[in-house]
Amino acid sequence: MKFSTRSFRILGSLLLLSALVFTSCKSDKKADQQAASSSSSASTGEAAPQHFKSERAAVLVGFWHYAMVVGDPKDVEKYQNRWIDLRRDDTFTSGIFDKQTNSGTWSFADEAESVILHYDKKDEGLAYEWRIQGYGDMVIWKGNTPSNPKSTQLKMMKQKGVKYPGAEE
Secondary structure, X not given: OHHHHHHHHHHHHHHHHHHHHHHHOOOOHHHHHHHHHOOXXXXXXOOOXXXXXXXXXXXXXXXXXXXXXXXXXXXXXXXOOEEEEEOOOOEEEEEEOOXXXXXXXXXXXXXXXXXXXXXXXXXXXXXXXXXXXXXXXXXXXXXXXXXXXXXXXXXXXXXXXXXXXXXXO
16 A cells, blocks of 8 residues: 555656646747736837847846956957947947947847847947857957957946946946
């Protein structure tokens, strides 16, 4: 009797665990659509938030400082005190200190793990393709891509809200 009760408990536990795993991994399209339509942005006339293809792209959304630049001294000077605001709608603005100097669209290539910036103004001479390393509030943007052959690296620090470089805390 003990053996059959024990076997029954193990079998029951395995069935329960597998049921939890299979049901928790589903995406409920109806619930996603309801959440998107009931969001506050829908009532203000703005587009509903987009879902990203990858977790990596979603992590990049936010206001970033170019905290440290390693590479050619000309590049170090060019990226000093810069910021970029990557938005959910695939647009961005960028600038120096509290001045916006550029804008455009951005995308993330999952297979190459790189961010691609499409600047509206091309005359700033900034690289537009970077390989991404890391997650969270500190990410490294690395050169050595087909369109950015320099080995420049940028330490990017995510800010809580809009806080321009050089602003006193």
